[in-house]
Amino acid sequence: MGDERSLVPVHRSVSGFKIRMTAVMLFCLLVGGALLSRAAFIQLGSHDRLENMAKRQFQSKLLIRPRRGLILDRNGEPLAANTENNSLAANPSKIRNKRTLARLLAKALDIPASKLVSRLGEPKEFAWIKRHLTDGEITRLKRWKIINSDGDLADGLWLIKESQRVYPHGELAGHTIGSVNVDSEGLEGVELWMNERMRGKVVSMSAIKDALGRPTFIDAMAAKNFNEAKDGESIALTLDASLQFEAEEHLKNAVKKAGAKGGAVIVMNATNGEILALANQPTYNPNVKGSSLDHRRNRALTDGYEPGSTMKPILLASALSHGFKLTEEIYGEQGQFKVQGKKISEAEAHEKFKWISLKKMIQVSSNVGAAKLALKLGADAYYASLKLFGFGTKTGIGFPGEISGRVPQRKVWQPLTLANIGFGQGILVTPLQMLRAYAVFLNGGWLVQPTLMKSPTTIFQSDPPRRILSQKASDQVLEALQAVTAEGGTGGKATLMGYQVAGKTGTAQKVDSTTGGYARSKYVSSFIGFAVNVKPKIVIFVSVDEPRGAYYASEVAAPLFREVLGAVANRFSLPTQGSTPRVLAANKVESLGSATLPPVVEPADTPIESGLTETSNLLEFHPSNAMQRNAETPKLKWYGADSGDRFLWKMPQLRGLTPREVIQTLKGHHFQLDMSGVGLVFKQSPEEGKILADGDTVRLTLVGF
Amino acid sequence: MKSRQWMPIWVLPVLIGMAIGTVWLRLSIVRTTYSINQVEKKIREFQQSKEQLELKLTALRSPRRLELLGKTRFGLSQPKSDQIVHLEESNGR
Numbered sequence: 001m002g003d004e005r006s007l008v009p010v011h012r013s014v015s016g017f018k019i020r021m022t023a024v025m026l027f028c029l030l031v032g033g034a035l036l037s038r039a040a041f042i043q044l045g046s047h048d049r050l051e052n053m054a055k056r057q058f059q060s061k062l063l064i065r066p067r068r069g070l071i072l073d074r075n076g077e078p079l080a081a082n083t084e085n086n087s088l089a090a091n092p093s094k095i096r097n098k099r100t101l102a103r104l105l106a107k108a109l110d111i112p113a114s115k116l117v118s119r120l121g122e123p124k125e126f127a128w129i130k131r132h133l134t135d136g137e138i139t140r141l142k143r144w145k146i147i148n149s150d151g152d153l154a155d156g157l158w159l160i161k162e163s164q165r166v167y168p169h170g171e172l173a174g175h176t177i178g179s180v181n182v183d184s185e186g187l188e189g190v191e192l193w194m195n196e197r198m199r200g201k202v203v204s205m206s207a208i209k210d211a212l213g214r215p216t217f218i219d220a221m222a223a224k225n226f227n228e229a230k231d232g233e234s235i236a237l238t239l240d241a242s243l244q245f246e247a248e249e250h251l252k253n254a255v256k257k258a259g260a261k262g263g264a265v266i267v268m269n270a271t272n273g274e275i276l277a278l279a280n281q282p283t284y285n286p287n288v289k290g291s292s293l294d295h296r297r298n299r300a301l302t303d304g305y306e307p308g309s310t311m312k313p314i315l316l317a318s319a320l321s322h323g324f325k326l327t328e329e330i331y332g333e334q335g336q337f338k339v340q341g342k343k344i345s346e347a348e349a350h351e352k353f354k355w356i357s358l359k360k361m362i363q364v365s366s367n368v369g370a371a372k373l374a375l376k377l378g379a380d381a382y383y384a385s386l387k388l389f390g391f392g393t394k395t396g397i398g399f400p401g402e403i404s405g406r407v408p409q410r411k412v413w414q415p416l417t418l419a420n421i422g423f424g425q426g427i428l429v430t431p432l433q434m435l436r437a438y439a440v441f442l443n444g445g446w447l448v449q450p451t452l453m454k455s456p457t458t459i460f461q462s463d464p465p466r467r468i469l470s471q472k473a474s475d476q477v478l479e480a481l482q483a484v485t486a487e488g489g490t491g492g493k494a495t496l497m498g499y500q501v502a503g504k505t506g507t508a509q510k511v512d513s514t515t516g517g518y519a520r521s522k523y524v525s526s527f528i529g530f531a532v533n534v535k536p537k538i539v540i541f542v543s544v545d546e547p548r549g550a551y552y553a554s555e556v557a558a559p560l561f562r563e564v565l566g567a568v569a570n571r572f573s574l575p576t577q578g579s580t581p582r583v584l585a586a587n588k589v590e591s592l593g594s595a596t597l598p599p600v601v602e603p604a605d606t607p608i609e610s611g612l613t614e615t616s617n618l619l620e621f622h623p624s625n626a627m628q629r630n631a632e633t634p635k636l637k638w639y640g641a642d643s644g645d646r647f648l649w650k651m652p653q654l655r656g657l658t659p660r661e662v663i664q665t666l667k668g669h670h671f672q673l674d675m676s677g678v679g680l681v682f683k684q685s686p687e688e689g690k691i692l693a694d695g696d697t698v699r700l701t702l703v704g705f
Numbered sequence: 706m707k708s709r710q711w712m713p714i715w716v717l718p719v720l721i722g723m724a725i726g727t728v729w730l731r732l733s734i735v736r737t738t739y740s741i742n743q744v745e746k747k748i749r750e751f752q753q754s755k756e757q758l759e760l761k762l763t764a765l766r767s768p769r770r771l772e773l774l775g776k777t778r779f780g781l782s783q784p785k786s787d788q789i790v791h792l793e794e795s796n797g798r
Contacts, residue, residue, distance in 0.1 A: 078763050084753050168763035245768035570789055 059208055066200025067163060068184050069232035071177055071191070073241040074276075074454050080177050080191065080286075082184075083166050086138065086159040088129040092120045094156035101146075101154060105129060108140040129157070131182050132164045165191075167286045173244050175298035176237070176278050176399075176452065179286040188296060190235065190452070193400050200232035236454040238274035243267060246567035247277040251542070254560040255281045258525075258547035264300040264431050265564055270439035270530065270537040271647070273448035273462060275397075276568075302401040304428035305524050305543070308508025309347075309365045309490075309553070311424030313477050314437055316358055318385030319377050320473040324358060326480065330372045332356040337368060340416040344371045344423075347507060362480040363489045365505060367423045374422025379413045382421070388468045389437045390447065391429055396463060397450045405429045424508060425518075431526075435541040438528045441477045441502075442537045445469035446638065464640050478502055478532060485529070493558035494527055496565050498576030503529015503540075503561065505553035510546070522546050527557035531565060534574045540564050634665055639691050646693040653688040654681045654700065662700065669694040677702035 042050070071080035088109070095101055098120045106113035109130050119127050130137070141147045146154050153159065165180045178189020186195035247265045255263045260281075267277040280299050284291040297303065320326065332353030336345035346352065346367050353366060361369035374382055386392065392407035406428040408417055420426035432450055440447050446465040469477075481502035484491040490505045506526040512519035526543035542560045550556060568574065634652035641647050649669065654662055658680060666673065674697055683701035686692050764770070775781035 078759065081756065081760055081763070083756060083760060166760060168760050169767050170769070172767075172769070242768055245772075249772075 065163065065202055067231045068165065068180075068200065069194075069198035069234040071194075071198075072234060072236045073173075073239050073244070074236060074274075075240065076236070077241040078168060079173055079237070079239075079241065080165060080167050082163050084161055085164050086133045087131040087162045088133060088141075089158055089160050090120060090127050090129050091125050091156045091158075092122055092127055093125055095120055096155065101157075104144045104146055108144045108146060109133075109137055132162065133159075169241065169245075170287060171283045171285045172241060172248065173237075173239055173278065174284050174286045175280045175296065175300075176239065177286060179289075179296075189298065189400070190237065193398065194235050198232040198235060201230040233456065235456075237452050238269075238276060238454045239278065239452070240276050240571065243567060243571045244277045244279065246571070247279040247564055248283065250560060250563040250567065251279045251281050252283070254542075254544055254556070254563070258544050258551075258556050259549065260544045260556075261546040262299060263544040263560075264541070265543075265560070266300050266431055266435050266541040267564065267568060268435055268439060268450060268539050268541075270442040270539045271448065272641075273436070273439070273450045274454070275450055275452050276538065277564075278452075298399070298401065299545075300431045300541075301397065301399050302403055302430075304403055304405050304430055306425050306427060306508045306510070307429050307434055307526070308424040308506035308524065309367075309370075310434055310438075310504050310506030310526055310528050311421070311427065311429075312362055312365065312370045313441065313481060313504050314385065314389055314391075315370055315374055315377070315382065315422050316362055316480060317389075317441070317469055317473055317477050318382050319358065319373055320476050321385065321469060322377060322381050324373075324377070326359050326476045327357055329355040329357050330361070330369055330376065332366065333368050333372070335368060337372075339371065339375070339419045340414060342416055344368060344419055359480045359483055362504065363483040363486070365484075365490045370423040371419035374418050375415060379410065379418045382418065383407070383410045383413065386421075386427070388447075389433075389440065391427065391433055391437070395430075395432050395436055395450050397432065397452060399452060402432075403430060405433055424506060431541050431543060434526075434528055435539055438503075438530070438541075439537075439539045440469055441474050441481065442530050442532070442539055443474070444471045444638070445474040462641075465638075481529065482532065490552075490554045491527065491529065491558050491561075493554060494529055494561045494565075496531070496562050496569065499531040499565065499569065499574065500533055501529055501562075501565065502532050503527055505558060507551060507553045521551075523551040525551055525553040525556040527553055527561040529561055529565075531569070531574055536572055536574075538568050538572065538574075540568065636665065636669070642693055646695065648691050648693050651684070651686045651688055651690045651692055651698075654684045654698075655688075657681050659702065666698060671695065672697040674699045675702060676700070679703050 068082055070078050070082070073079055088105075092098070099117060102116035102120055103113050105111065105116050111130060116129070119129070133141075138147070142149075146157065163184060165184050167174070167177060176189055178191035178193070179187050180191050181187055185199065186192035191198070247267060251263050251265045254260075263281045265277065265279040266275060268275050278298075278300055280297075282295045284295040316326075332355055334354060335352030336343055338344070344367060347365075351364060353360075353369065356364075356366055356369045358369075358373065360366070361373065386407050392405055394402050394404045408421075408426065417426055436447065436450055443465070445467050447468045448465045449462045451462050481504055482500065483489055484504055485495045485501045486492075491501075491503050494503055494505075495501045504527070506524075506528070508524045508526070509518040510522035510524060511517070512522065524543055524545055525547055526541070528539070528541045530537065530539045540561060542557050542564060544556045544560065547556045569576075634654070634657075636652060637650040639648040639650050647669070652665060654665065657665070659675065662673070662675075662681060671692070672695070676699075679702045681700050682703035685699040686696075692698070
């Protein structure tokens with residue numbers, strides 16, 4: 001019995017132990033299983049999220065900002081550059097006493113405190129307080145202890161280095177250069193036009209941080225990204241800063257003197273279309289933000305105007321191309337006549353003519369003569385000529401905001417339209433279009449495309465020059481334009497001592513925006529012209545908008561033209577007639593292209609062959625007016641221009657010429673002349689009729705007879 | 706019969722050497738990166754100074770300033786056309 005009693009508890013205790021063990025094991029299994037499944041869940045399910053969290057701890061993201069390209073003038077003078085300064089940013093979530101800090105910042109940075117309070121109150125981790133701090137503002141931040149003596153900022157604030165665009169010459173060429181916003185993104189002008197090229201390439205990359213938070217680049221991919229960050233490309237304009245300054249000064253004085261609303265000056269190389277100066281009034285300083293739109297507008301390119309009498313030479317060119325003669329006379333109607341019931345009368349020409357020649361019509365700027373000529377020429381012919389000269393279409397300069405002007409559609413032309421457009425009313429043109437049209441007369445009939453881009457040359461592919469007028473017609477228009485500045489012409493005040501000046505005055509009535517008709521006392525006075533028989537060939541446009549008092553172009557625009565021409569003559573050493581300027585030293589002025597370099601400065605009595613060196617017969621010739629002086633020698637014929645803006649010429653027959661005659665024929669184009677032998681030219685390379693470009697080598701074999 | 710060693714005895718030092726080499730290489734890269742960063746920082750500072758100086762120079766030779774200086778400090782005036790001597794590029798002729 002007793003044994004039985006003793007056996008039962010043992011059995012019970014063993015089975016109890018087993019149960020407990022099983023329970024513990026089950027519990028362990030459950031816990032282990034739960035841990036394992038949790039680990040598996042974390043490892044597999046949240047893998048990406050956790051990996052990113054880890055990465056954030058030891059990796060940092062860097063934004064490599066490129067430097068914005070510079071804007072230079074044709075001689076490398078910086079017109080727009082960069083400087084680095086500090087901007088103040090905040091992390092509002094880390095700022096404790098927002099109100100006090102806002103008040104201090106407001107005092108130091110001159111920002112309304114309420115604005116700062118609301119900015120710091122935003123639930124953000126980043127907010128700009130002020131961009132591009134000045135040195136004075138930094139000093140004030142230190143004074144108000146926002147920056148302590150060690151240079152550390154208050155909690156939640158930090159300084160960020162940023163690049164800022166600056167225009168070292170202030171107002172100079174401001175309308176052309178344009179401006180950028182606070183992030184250095186182009187807003188206007190060349191800054192906007194060339195923004196993509198100048199801004200460079202921003203690269204975002206990640207680097208591993210060390211214990212102190214310093215970035216380290218230890219993988220090849222990061223280094224590759226780092227090298228991919230590219231600074232912006234610098235742009236060189238065709239503008240000449242010195243001439244630009246002179247043009248702006250003369251324009252400012254003229255506008256002030258005339259009490260005018262504004263004005264414009266454009267100076268262009270007639271041969272290759274390079275704009276050398278482009279001035280507008282009123283002007284503005286791109287360094288100062290908040291200038292009015294009216295001041296910022298580049299009127300010379302983006303505003304249209306009715307040209308008035310400066311359109312008459314275009315009409316003359318059209319007439320000459322259609323068989324009219326310069327000496328041909330048209331009935332002057334004794335000063336006034338009616339077309340479709342509207343009276344047309346003389347304006348600038350105070351004389352009343354019975355008969356007037358085409359040349360005289362230009363010289364005295366006869367409205368009646370121009371209207372009669374237009375009616376005689378016919379709408380089809382004149383309309384076609386206007387289109388050929390490029391009116392009604394953009395010049396292709398590429399500048400943002402350039403307008404095409406407006407030539408009324410041919411189908412709506414009435415006789416009155418034709419008569420009005422004959423003397424430059426009822427048509428909308430831009431100053432640049434007019435300038436380009438006048439360059440045709442100076443170029444012997446070739447229409448060039450204006451350009452503002454000097455380099456990189458890949459940016460802008462100019463259309464090749466187009467012949468739109470015969471040499472003869474062009475010469476005749478030139479003759480008429482020269483008469484304008486001669487005695488009895490309207491442009492007497494445009495003449496400059498020592499130069500033969502050709503050009504045309506224009507006094508155009510402006511449309512009154514309220515009535516829709518022509519305003520009685522609002523005019524645009526303009527003069528377009530050039531010095532003839534000098535190289536480089538430079539054409540100048542000047543206009544004064546709404547002059548008060550004397551408003552005739554002969555009184556307002558012509559004197560301004562003379563001032564600008566004087567500046568051009570000084571800047572590019574245009575030789576005065578009969579002068580013997582001296583060679584003194586080297587200058588660094590960028591040449592105006594091989595075909596348009598300033599003429600050789602040699603005394604007139606120096607034999608041309610004196611330039612030949614004894615040691616070498618490979619000679620680089622300098623330009624002069626020899627081609628124009630000596631009509632007997634064969635002439636180079638202009639063939640066009642190559643992609644590098646070099647002019648192409650047709651090789652003339654040189655066989656039988658003396659070296660002097662050869663030099664007279666080829667001078668002016670930097671040809672490399674390789675002559676062998678003495679006597680007359682026997683053999684030439686390239687052959688007659690072959691095309692050669694400025695700077696090419698011409699080989700001649702001379703034989704004595 | 707002698708039991709064969711499962712790994713030659715020299716393998717261990719080689720492995721340790723390789724491990725140390727790798728760590729050393731890694732540290733060298735980091736050190737070099739710091740140096741590069743320092744030099745780049747210096748370049749940036751110099752570049753910044755150069756830009757500032759160039760800007761100053763540009764502002765100093767601004768035509769407007771030069772004209773003002775010429776007129777006020779040196780009492781100069783605009784020359785007449787016959788007073789101007791044109792300088793021509795000298796090309797060794």
